[in-house]
Amino acid sequence: MRTLYVRNVPDEVGEKLEQLAAREGMSLSAFAARELAQIAQRADNAALLAGLPDLGVGAESVVAALDEGRAER
Numbered sequence: 001m002r003t004l005y006v007r008n009v010p011d012e013v014g015e016k017l018e019q020l021a022a023r024e025g026m027s028l029s030a031f032a033a034r035e036l037a038q039i040a041q042r043a044d045n046a047a048l049l050a051g052l053p054d055l056g057v058g059a060e061s062v063v064a065a066l067d068e069g070r071a072e073r
Contacts, residue, residue, distance in 0.1 A: 006032075 021031035 004036075 017032065018028050021028045024031065026034070
């Protein structure tokens with residue numbers, strides 16, 4: 001397991017992270033490690049998306065269908 005040191009973290013960022021960690025009953029170190037682990041999982045997203053088949057449906061069509069469905073409620 002690696003040890004990371006983060007330098008030059010603004011005071012207000014450090015304070016907010018401490019608040020979030022305390023809210024969850026975690027140490028700052030454990031909280032930061034958990035958050036970094038979640039962020040690191042995103043590194044695989046590009047490869048995952050590239051491996052999906054192209055269904056020929058554009059993002060605009062998906063957004064329009066969602067907007068239409070929401071308007072019906």
